Amino acid sequence: MTRGLLLFAHGARDPRWALPFEAIVQRIAARAPGLPVRLAFLEFMAPTLPEAGDALVAQGCDEIEVVPLFLGAGGHVRKDLPELLARLRQAHPGSTWLLRPAIGEVDSVVDAMARAALGHSN
């Protein structure tokens, strides 16, 4: 079983928008150097989720965790993402695709945001 991580973000017209997402990828690469990680976008930016998923499979991954880099889970996470994931499951039935909760719903992330909003860095 070769694990891979597929991070799914919204995308925006302004390229500076992607900076925190690229920082997350770098931080993951530093913590887990051997782990295949790809960032994908719903719109405005490349690659798409199916493209990034194809790339992970081509890299040999057969157990792929999909992490929505969204603060809240609305239509993009509850509707658009499952539809895109269904395409990947159909194209790559030999791989397992696990959908994880939106990153903003993870307790440790909520806690970090509350501390940061208060101006505390840790």
Place this chain on the structure above:
Amino acid sequence: MTRGLLLFAHGARDPRWALPFEAIVQRIAARAPGLPVRLAFLEFMAPTLPEAGDALVAQGCDEIEVVPLFLGAGGHVRKDLPELLARLRQAHPGSTWLLRPAIGEVDSVVDAMARAALGHSN
């Protein structure tokens, strides 16, 4: 000088989308019980930023920190938010309005998201 915290999020049609944002407010209230905090939305949800800002001033706040609860800083943070903030500054010249960086650009939050994406809770 009475400090207040104004948290600015995007908003969505699905009311469940707001859950992590409400959790942040609760976490802040637990950490800083006396601090006035209001959550405001760009669209789909109430109150708006001007409404929530008015409420903080009515509550006696004259130094208000505005924290964008956005992962990336694109058009909403770089263009829409400063325009809304200009309205508040004009309506309440006796208060200081400080614009903070997008929450997703804060290093400790990037770190928490990277750990959470890897499946580590702390």
